[in-house]
Amino acid sequence: MTISIRSVEKKFGRYPALNKVGLEIADGELLALLGPSGSGKTTLLRVIAGLEFPDAGQVLFHDQDVTFASAAARRVGFVFQQYALFKHMTVAKNIAFGLDVRKGKDKPSKVEITRRVDELLRLVELEGLGGRYPSQLSGGQRQRVALSRALAVQPSVLLLDEPFGALDATVRKSLRKELRRVHDATGVTTIFVTHDQEEALDLADRVAILNQGVIEQVGTPEQVHDHPVSPFVCGFVGESNRFEGVVSGGRFTSGSVFLPATGLADGPAVAFARPHDFSLDGSGFEVRVNRVHIQGALAHVDAETADGRRIDVVTSRDQAEHFTGTVRLAARKAHVFPA
Amino acid sequence: MAAHRRSTDDPVWAKVLIIGLVLLFLGLVLVLPLAAVFAEALRKGLQPALEAISNPDALAAVKLTLLTAAITVPFNVVFGLCAAWAVAKHDFAGKSLLITLIDLPFSVSPVVAGLIYVLVFGLQGWFGERLIDHDIKIIFAVPGIVLATIFVTFPFIARELIPLMQEQGVSEEEAAVSMGASGLYTFWRVTAPNVRWGLLYGVLLCNARAMGEFGAVSVVSGHIRGLTNTMPLHVEILYNEYDFVGAFAVAALLCLLAIVTLVLKTALEVAQPAVRGRSGH
Numbered sequence: 009m010t011i012s013i014r015s016v017e018k019k020f021g022r023y024p025a026l027n028k029v030g031l032e033i034a035d036g037e038l039l040a041l042l043g044p045s046g047s048g049k050t051t052l053l054r055v056i057a058g059l060e061f062p063d064a065g066q067v068l069f070h071d072q073d074v075t076f077a078s079a080a081a082r083r084v085g086f087v088f089q090q091y092a093l094f095k096h097m098t099v100a101k102n103i104a105f106g107l108d109v110r111k112g113k114d115k116p117s118k119v120e121i122t123r124r125v126d127e128l129l130r131l132v133e134l135e136g137l138g139g140r141y142p143s144q145l146s147g148g149q150r151q152r153v154a155l156s157r158a159l160a161v162q163p164s165v166l167l168l169d170e171p172f173g174a175l176d177a178t179v180r181k182s183l184r185k186e187l188r189r190v191h192d193a194t195g196v197t198t199i200f201v202t203h204d205q206e207e208a209l210d211l212a213d214r215v216a217i218l219n220q221g222v223i224e225q226v227g228t229p230e231q232v233h234d235h236p237v238s239p240f241v242c243g244f245v246g247e248s249n250r251f252e253g254v255v256s257g258g259r260f261t262s263g264s265v266f267l268p269a270t271g272l273a274d275g276p277a278v279a280f281a282r283p284h285d286f287s288l289d290g291s292g293f294e295v296r297v298n299r300v301h302i303q304g305a306l307a308h309v310d311a312e313t314a315d316g317r318r319i320d321v322v323t324s325r326d327q328a329e330h331f332t333g334t335v336r337l338a339a340r341k342a343h344v345f346p347a
Numbered sequence: 348m349a350a351h352r353r354s355t356d357d358p359v360w361a362k363v364l365i366i367g368l369v370l371l372f373l374g375l376v377l378v379l380p381l382a383a384v385f386a387e388a389l390r391k392g393l394q395p396a397l398e399a400i401s402n403p404d405a406l407a408a409v410k411l412t413l414l415t416a417a418i419t420v421p422f423n424v425v426f427g428l429c430a431a432w433a434v435a436k437h438d439f440a441g442k443s444l445l446i447t448l449i450d451l452p453f454s455v456s457p458v459v460a461g462l463i464y465v466l467v468f469g470l471q472g473w474f475g476e477r478l479i480d481h482d483i484k485i486i487f488a489v490p491g492i493v494l495a496t497i498f499v500t501f502p503f504i505a506r507e508l509i510p511l512m513q514e515q516g517v518s519e520e521e522a523a524v525s526m527g528a529s530g531l532y533t534f535w536r537v538t539a540p541n542v543r544w545g546l547l548y549g550v551l552l553c554n555a556r557a558m559g560e561f562g563a564v565s566v567v568s569g570h571i572r573g574l575t576n577t578m579p580l581h582v583e584i585l586y587n588e589y590d591f592v593g594a595f596a597v598a599a600l601l602c603l604l605a606i607v608t609l610v611l612k613t614a615l616e617v618a619q620p621a622v623r624g625r626s627g628h
Contacts, residue, residue, distance in 0.1 A: 094540075
């Protein structure tokens with residue numbers, strides 16, 4: 009199912025949640041909507057789902073205009089942030105809900121429904137828990153039930169709102185893999201909302217980064233990390249050191265710090281340099297090393313310039329011993345944007 | 348062994364003092380009068396008390412009271428569910444006004460509530476003549492009593508359900524609808540099961556008040572023995588006629604009805620411990 013979103017606008021009161029948002033989602037794609045809270049990512053997901061209707065613009069499913077179609081008519085599978093499982097129904101009943109509500113010849117037989125529920129429970133590795141109630145499950149298990157309930161209707165698109173937000177770090181990681189596995193097994197077009205960039209970069213084929221109701225950039229995890237198109241994306245995705253200064257003659261300067269800015273016009277600018285893009289270089293600028301701490305194969309260095317600017321540097325562990333006292337640093341590359 | 352001390356624990360003397368005060372207060376204003384009702388009723392033995400209750404006028408009052416509750420409670424269930432549904436699950440202009448209006452009967456004196464109906468439906472009221480033309484009696488008749496009781500009791504169920512539904516949010520309903528469930532199906536299969544304990548609690552409170560309402564009913568009833576007297580009104584009449592045994596016997600019966608309701612409520616709370624926490628009381 010390809011999905012096209014065309015200049016969609018949505019206001020809540022006078023506050024614009026979405027401002028002329030356009031997005032194309034390919035069939036079978038796993039896309040992340042990434043952004044800080046209030047960026048409009050959940051609103052966009054709900055507009056795609058048919059739980060919210062836009063003030064302007066169009067939503068197309070497979071070239072068909074569904075802008076004002078109900079969620080049921082669109083056949084979306086939606087996983088809610090707090091799962092929204094039906095508390096008084098068993099796991100099996102929860103999963104079967106979307107099939108049970110069907111009428112007439114669309115309604116599968118009891119045997120068929122049971123078979124489908126068992127199949128889904130197997131898919132999310134919850135065999136044998138069909139008779140439990142949601143309150144008797146762990147957070148991760150509830151999440152899996154919500155996922156299989158959404159998949160039971162064989163949705164044209166699977167939508168997940170902060171699917172791992174309520175889980176602890178370990179469960180989060182394993183469920184992330186699980187979602188990827190389920191997506192690959194079913195091939196269903198999947199869109200999920202997250203504010204966690206690591207989650208988005210780790211899981212998604214492509215990431216759409218939202219800020220204040222506008223999509224700043226859409227691209228593969230690699231593209232948005234390595235080639236950010238705006239200061240916001242640069243600051244939001246990945247770690248970075250931010251500097252304000254001026255570009256002059258292909259070089260960005262901010263106090264004693266200078267960074268490469270080849271081909272940029274002279275003028276005031278804001279620059280971002282990734283911690284791992286710094287290395288020791290005799291022709292670089294001078295910093296004092298405050299602290300070095302080892303984390304696995306990497307060494308994190310807290311450095312400070314003479315004028316008190318703090319710089320985070322990440323280097324390989326075997327380089328750590330060279331970071332003592334006062335050293336000279338240079339950045340291999342930097343992302344510089346005219347201010 | 349000493350119990351675990353928590354930082355919020357008060358010194359023992361303060362606990363004893365506070366608990367003692369509460370018990371003393373409860374004993375004086377609640378238990379003692381209640382005991383007095385039963386004691387007075389049975390002062391001349393069981394026989395006169397039973398006779399007072401089985402008197403035709405008393406039986407008529409019991410019947411009317413039960414009838415009023417039987418009409419009021421279902422009406423308020425429907426109204427309460429609709430109001431709570433509207434307020435908790437939807438946003439619309441005038442929502443806060445609606446919430447204020449639902450609270451109105453709590454803030455208005457029941458006597459005033461009764462007078463409102465007399466003004467509207469009474470002989471000199473807005474619709475008085477038209478009603479007479481069509482031979483419809485509302486004031487000094489059963490419909491007036493039911494109307495006044497509904498007015499006084501309608502916040503109970505709505506007030507019980509609104510915070511409960513608000514807390515539960517709309518995502519379960521959205522989930523159901525997104526899977527193709529109709530509005531009615533969603534209500535019966537998702538919303539109603541989630542609020543059933545709160546609803547039951549509201550029904551019990553509403554019922555207790557419907558049977559016990561005096562002020563509003565007194566104004567619209569006209570105190571016609573055997574016809575428009577509810578139990579509370581009948582108690583008053585007997586008392587004013589110095590028939591103390593009769594008055595207290597009927598009062599004791601009314602108390603028993605209320606106690607049955609409260610026992611039911613407690614039994615439900617024991618069976619479903621979550622009710623208390625969720626209902627916000």
